[in-house]
Amino acid sequence: MKKFRLPTSNSVNKEVPCSGYQIIKAAFQHTEDFKELEFKRDNTTLLFCFLETLISEEKLKEYLLIPLLLEDFKGIPDELESLNGKKVDNPDKLISGILNGGNVLFLCERDEAWLFSFPKDLQRSIQEPVNEGVVRGPHDGFVENLDTNISQLRLRIKSPEFKVKYHELGDKTKTKTAVIYMKGIADEKIVKEVERRLSYISTDMILSPGYIEEFIEDDPFSLFPQLINTERPDRAMANLMEGRIIIIGEGSPTALILPVTFFAFYQSSDDYNSRWIPSTFIRMLRYVSFLIAITLPAFYIAIIAYHLEVIPHELILPLKGSVEGIPYPPLLEAFFMEITIELIREAGIRLPKPIGQTIGIVGGLVIGDAVVSAGLISNIMIVIVALTAISAFVVPSNEMSTTVRLIRFPLMIMASILGFVGLTFGLIFVFIKLCKLESFGVPYFSPLAPLQVRDLKDTFLRMPLWKMDERPRNSLTVNIKRQRDSRGWKKNEPR
Amino acid sequence: MIRILKISIPALVTTLLLSACWDQHLLKDVKLFMAASFDLTPDGKILDELTSPIINKDQGGGTVKGHTVTSGIGNTPREARWDIDRKTDKIFEASKLRVLIIGDELARKDLYSVLDLFYRDPKSSLSAKVVIAEGMAKDLLRLKTEEEKISSYLFDLLESQEIASLIPEENIQSICAEMFDPGEDFVLPYLRAAEDGKTASAEGVALFNERKFTGRVLTGDEAVIFLLLDGNAGKSPKFTKKIVESETDNFMPQNFVSFNVKKAKETLEVKVKRQRVIANINLSLKIEITYYPRNQLYKKQEIAKLNKKLSEMLTNDAVAAIKVLQEANSDSFGIGRMLIAHYPDYWKQVDWKKEYVNVAIIPHVELEIIGHGIIE
Structure with missing residues (x-):
């Protein structure tokens, strides 16, 4: 292949009589990465316009300039479709084409404009999501490129029923957003509803799926997240196959899953990678962790401040020795420690890893030990708070973990005002909210409220896969049957 | 949402001001x-x-x-x-x-x-x-x-x-x-x-x-057998009984047997016959021998003999305990309760505190050896 040098500067004849060119020129007036190249061949002026920061120069050279201008030049063909060009008349489309990494070729004498697309490959390699690691199972994750993400899903589901619908969100950012679902499994009504809600988004910028989430979720005032965020293609795929809908936006490795229930936040890909008995145990453990994380400090405060009678005899004296001489009421004591833990956590996130660990040690060990010997906090309280903190981080979903950490503060206040009565009232409020909430028409607390006995097989328990012949009803799937008899070989003798 | 806030904020504030609040008991x-x-x-x-x-x-x-x-x-x-x-x-x-x-x-x-x-x-x-x-x-x-x-x-x-x-x-x-x-x-x-x-x-x-x-x-x-008869016994009631009287030897332990009660089942039957209350207490015990130096438990008739002997002894203890109970006028078997339930007419006419002393309470202890430790 002959060498072809891209001209660095190229003065364009301002009076090129080309329709559409002036509009594009005006649109990209003050930006200096807008580039124009002019060539003359066969009495035809070829004018290339593109944004050099978006376009891949190698591809432009290799696929357009060299074939068109160099290789035994036989004149410009009438149709450029063989070079993946697209004839465009509308100047607005040309502008958006350039903004998406395209290159516009004006053939001035023929008064034609052709759009070619040579987007730059700007993406990091596929890695395991740091915040959603699994012990076993696939270790790939979504990246910031939408096409790569969709192809990761398509590689997993090789079915024509896999449907992708694009939407451009953000008046200025024009973020390409894909709504993905399985036709024939997902309920089209929910797809319509999602698209209806998306169509109302009129902000000028979509930073992340968090934006979309806030615009389309049912109850924005609720503490509970109503869409799941995931960076795992396998999790997204499993949800697609259960009849749920995925929303992925350009520029973010996070996919949104909807509609979801409360219990979906306590499922992890790991559950399906290991065998069903340990998975069931671990899943139960997570629900226990939910209860511990929201009630344990409140429970302890209620006991210490109101209900000494319920402390076992063997425990009362160590407990009493521990709280003797603590200057603050238990509520303040608990707040102090909870806030310390939150500070350590927040400080640890943004610091570089080696320093983050140091913070953990300094915070956890040094502060924990020093506050007890200084007589500020009782050591039982340290145990309670540490247990609570660990429990809150057991949740596989980061959003739900935040929620759980927040719910316990009002419960602690209630417990310190009214003891067990307050704690009970607080829990009643929480559960009323859980029962009342909906996510895209699905009751948030199903299959418990309303009770769906058949769906329980994949909520509290993780029943064997060959028992799960039906998809969960709480995804409102239109095709309930998943498999017939995957262990049929047990009944039939081999011939 | 605003409606909820309008209700909940005043509700929370007033809760804080109530006198019962902060009534902690640290x-x-x-x-x-x-x-x-x-x-x-x-x-x-x-x-x-x-x-x-x-x-x-x-x-x-x-x-x-x-x-x-x-x-x-x-x-x-x-x-x-x-x-x-x-x-x-x-x-x-x-x-x-x-x-x-x-x-x-x-x-x-x-x-x-x-x-x-x-x-x-x-x-x-x-x-x-x-x-x-x-x-x-x-x-x-x-x-x-x-x-x-x-x-x-x-x-x-x-x-x-x-x-x-x-x-x-x-x-x-x-x-x-x-x-x-x-x-x-x-x-x-x-x-x-x-x-x-x-x-x-x-x-x-x-x-x-x-x-x-x-x-x-x-x-x-007497206390142990009383609690067994009452159905109120603990996990392992223990007895030590002297089973041989005639030995003249100074070395005494040979004459004793010790046992634990493994299972006890008692039934109380109360009847009124000719204005006289008769209470039958049947107690069947399954016991395990824990000490028996004579060591003849491999013989069937020896076990049967021991069963009979111990049953008699415990029945005698029971009779003695019941005697004390009646002298003290303490109806802790709840015979009166049975009368209230089964003979309400009789109960209404009787002065129970006076009548109790005259009640015939007949204990019958049945004993069965089911274990003898790890040696025979």
């Missing part, structure tokens, strides 16, 4: 009393003593070093408590009470007048064990035991003897119903402080008539 501000005694003073007042552990605050939580005894006197138990409260440094807290000891002088007068204090207070510790002490109850609180806490010493002592079935397992709550039941009387453990003032020992079963201690105590095998 563990660190209370003084825990773990054992209590009530006695009758010679001038008819009530003497209440309470022990509280002294807690050492150090790095690893609390350790106990000894205990303090606080006493108060009043016309009523409540007044005595107030007297103690005046002498206490922190907030008075008796909800963790483990052992309640009552002197026999006071128990002979009326037990309920003491317990009324506990039944009225929602915070009182209903699971505390109630015990009758020989002599003054306060002497038991002032034992110089090796243990740090007198309350746990007494509690553990009672618990171990409950398992051995020498004393009944009773607490403040469990005797309440029987105390008010005209057809049944309750029993309580009976403790005695040793002469040296260092230990206490469980003596047996103190018998009550209505609310009053009768002064009669079942001890030893």
